[in-house]
Amino acid sequence: MQLKLSKMITKPDFQGEFTASILAAAASPDIISFAGGLPNPVSFPIPEMEAATKKVLETNGVIALQYSSTAGWPALRQWIAKRYETMGVYGVKPEDIIVTNGSQQALAMVGAAMLDAGDEIVVENPTYLVALQSFHVYDPKVLPVTMNKDGIDCDELEATLKAHPGVKFAYVIPNFQNPTGLSYSKAVRDRAAEIFKAAGVLVLEDNPYRELRFAGTAAESFGAALGEQCCMLGTFSKIVTPGMRIGWICVRNAELREKLLNFKATADLHTNIFSQMILAQYLADNDVDAHIEKTKVLYKQKAEFMMDCMRKYLPEGVEFTPTEGGMFLWVTLPEGVTAVDLYRKGLEKGVAICPGDPFYEYERGVRTFRMNYSNSTDEAIEKGVRILGEACRELM
Amino acid sequence: MQLKLSKMITKPDFQGEFTASILAAAASPDIISFAGGLPNPVSFPIPEMEAATKKVLETNGVIALQYSSTAGWPALRQWIAKRYETMGVYGVKPEDIIVTNGSQQALAMVGAAMLDAGDEIVVENPTYLVALQSFHVYDPKVLPVTMNKDGIDCDELEATLKAHPGVKFAYVIPNFQNPTGLSYSKAVRDRAAEIFKAAGVLVLEDNPYRELRFAGTAAESFGAALGEQCCMLGTFSKIVTPGMRIGWICVRNAELREKLLNFKATADLHTNIFSQMILAQYLADNDVDAHIEKTKVLYKQKAEFMMDCMRKYLPEGVEFTPTEGGMFLWVTLPEGVTAVDLYRKGLEKGVAICPGDPFYEYERGVRTFRMNYSNSTDEAIEKGVRILGEACRELM
Numbered sequence: 001m002q003l004k005l006s007k008m009i010t011k012p013d014f015q016g017e018f019t020a021s022i023l024a025a026a027a028s029p030d031i032i033s034f035a036g037g038l039p040n041p042v043s044f045p046i047p048e049m050e051a052a053t054k055k056v057l058e059t060n061g062v063i064a065l066q067y068s069s070t071a072g073w074p075a076l077r078q079w080i081a082k083r084y085e086t087m088g089v090y091g092v093k094p095e096d097i098i099v100t101n102g103s104q105q106a107l108a109m110v111g112a113a114m115l116d117a118g119d120e121i122v123v124e125n126p127t128y129l130v131a132l133q134s135f136h137v138y139d140p141k142v143l144p145v146t147m148n149k150d151g152i153d154c155d156e157l158e159a160t161l162k163a164h165p166g167v168k169f170a171y172v173i174p175n176f177q178n179p180t181g182l183s184y185s186k187a188v189r190d191r192a193a194e195i196f197k198a199a200g201v202l203v204l205e206d207n208p209y210r211e212l213r214f215a216g217t218a219a220e221s222f223g224a225a226l227g228e229q230c231c232m233l234g235t236f237s238k239i240v241t242p243g244m245r246i247g248w249i250c251v252r253n254a255e256l257r258e259k260l261l262n263f264k265a266t267a268d269l270h271t272n273i274f275s276q277m278i279l280a281q282y283l284a285d286n287d288v289d290a291h292i293e294k295t296k297v298l299y300k301q302k303a304e305f306m307m308d309c310m311r312k313y314l315p316e317g318v319e320f321t322p323t324e325g326g327m328f329l330w331v332t333l334p335e336g337v338t339a340v341d342l343y344r345k346g347l348e349k350g351v352a353i354c355p356g357d358p359f360y361e362y363e364r365g366v367r368t369f370r371m372n373y374s375n376s377t378d379e380a381i382e383k384g385v386r387i388l389g390e391a392c393r394e395l396m
Numbered sequence: 397m398q399l400k401l402s403k404m405i406t407k408p409d410f411q412g413e414f415t416a417s418i419l420a421a422a423a424s425p426d427i428i429s430f431a432g433g434l435p436n437p438v439s440f441p442i443p444e445m446e447a448a449t450k451k452v453l454e455t456n457g458v459i460a461l462q463y464s465s466t467a468g469w470p471a472l473r474q475w476i477a478k479r480y481e482t483m484g485v486y487g488v489k490p491e492d493i494i495v496t497n498g499s500q501q502a503l504a505m506v507g508a509a510m511l512d513a514g515d516e517i518v519v520e521n522p523t524y525l526v527a528l529q530s531f532h533v534y535d536p537k538v539l540p541v542t543m544n545k546d547g548i549d550c551d552e553l554e555a556t557l558k559a560h561p562g563v564k565f566a567y568v569i570p571n572f573q574n575p576t577g578l579s580y581s582k583a584v585r586d587r588a589a590e591i592f593k594a595a596g597v598l599v600l601e602d603n604p605y606r607e608l609r610f611a612g613t614a615a616e617s618f619g620a621a622l623g624e625q626c627c628m629l630g631t632f633s634k635i636v637t638p639g640m641r642i643g644w645i646c647v648r649n650a651e652l653r654e655k656l657l658n659f660k661a662t663a664d665l666h667t668n669i670f671s672q673m674i675l676a677q678y679l680a681d682n683d684v685d686a687h688i689e690k691t692k693v694l695y696k697q698k699a700e701f702m703m704d705c706m707r708k709y710l711p712e713g714v715e716f717t718p719t720e721g722g723m724f725l726w727v728t729l730p731e732g733v734t735a736v737d738l739y740r741k742g743l744e745k746g747v748a749i750c751p752g753d754p755f756y757e758y759e760r761g762v763r764t765f766r767m768n769y770s771n772s773t774d775e776a777i778e779k780g781v782r783i784l785g786e787a788c789r790e791l792m
Contacts (some may be wrong), residue, residue: 001625046457061442065637101664134662229397241461266530268497
């Protein structure tokens, strides 16, 4: 047999290959790894899920195990719609929500529904690498716009959208962005919303970390200012469990919503209804805010401890951006040292980081890297950062 | 905002639109519906799932709720690999299995990995309509080959593959095909395997109903004769639960497997691990064959009862193909009456069928339709078939 693969699947995939090699190396049990992005298991409500499962199976077992609708379980869609009020977005209806296999599937769905080869999209630079990968499937021209400490660079955004009036959508992560951990200030959010409105460009707002703010105040969602011009992605992965793969997309434009539902029907018919019902039961029977609070207390402590260690162990010239939430810190090496150099040197010494390269569409050999703090012990954080400091000194 | 959708999503979707209208009409509680394809809830092991969930959460709760691997849960992949021995396919390794969101996702993954616009694929005529839809995403040229009472028409298959040497894959459902309920005989299976081998064409074998044989003997899987030239799709939807959306694809070609895994990683990272672990626990702690036996006893009774009713109530000239398993019967109306005519007339009288049209790539206004027997009471079957008989008489 001669295997005849598609052009799409045989294209080079820098993001995929780079991170596969990083994560494979980081998976060794002898390595202290800050390379991944796992939530801390403190955020998993295990006995509560057991109680919710029992209740769902005993009261609605047949529905939980039967085929179901592509849009998702009504009670869960209702909870999600209501939750938007806590983000300053009012009037979201349960019908606006499509439950997806993690918000990752929502990214893939929007790519499919919007992109033809050569179409232009705007992303933050750097941005979430698997979002880049799922858009790359459709071969778009990616226009990255610089991410500053207070959010996307508005001058650059405005100029980009003026120079490229055909842009299909802009993908943004306004809170504790992956990889940088940075958030949009209110001023940047307001100006960016005006720019998007003037350009009439669809905004795809990804917000997996928003609920994990342990300091400062969040700017409102773009959905508040932009209405149906903004699709809002969300997920239970960082606040309840990633294992169930339950995310969503809020789409208030009826035409786009219908197309996304059609595509999802051919992709997998519907999202696991058993887990959707268990999650909805869990949310009905428990105080999820109290639960999130526990996670935030832990992450705040971990973040502050890692920042303290960085101030203590990293040599002068290595900078990082303090964060107020989420799961990541973003570090910049001085001129002359690349993150891949540090990754290699660190690995020799038993510590893994995630070099910034795959988070950029074009730049390679960058000096930035991502550090995850949510899933390491304090001992590992202190030891790991100390070793990284040594590695930096050897390279500088 | 001007919404700028992709060409792919704005293409006409005959299959999707046709079945959406059918299923919407059939969903009314006043309608006796044979139009859908739901398993009978007798196949849902509710208390056993509750016990399995408790065990998984109490022993491995953190793993069940954390991120997991794209390929799937090892214990589940191991069970699936071993299961192939009962189908006469030996040597399948757990590493060959990718766990998917229902076998539907596996169809979408193969489409993505194999198809560029204009590429040729072979399907049975008629075939599973959502498979057609998921291939249509990639705009292939579909070459349908007649489905006879004993399986695919081998002469036509051979001629088609000779005339079209570039065919990317052939999609076949050798047992209780959806929609026809027909199976390949051993002779047809053997000859088709030789034809596929000679042509070097990848075979995509879908087998959701194979375990539901209540009479006769199954021909071996194409995987036995064709080795890595055959990808085998499977699902737990018809034997345990569709609600968990757990299917798989067995891919023994390492290059294709790697590409499918890469694509799945961008599509949704991985399949719900909570449900994968519960299902694996259920399979370890229960006799699934005894469970399937219960389902088969029920389906045999339902199928025979529906066939009896058809013999009794349908007028002469209306033919159906007796089945030995699965969930469907396939009916052919006499010349001059279309299935859509009967669908409309039936609906007026309170009975829904699924006209054959969307199962064909090209034919419209066909005289064939699909009847589902797995999910109706005997009373509904008798009343519904009697009414359909009247409707036929009025049209003939």
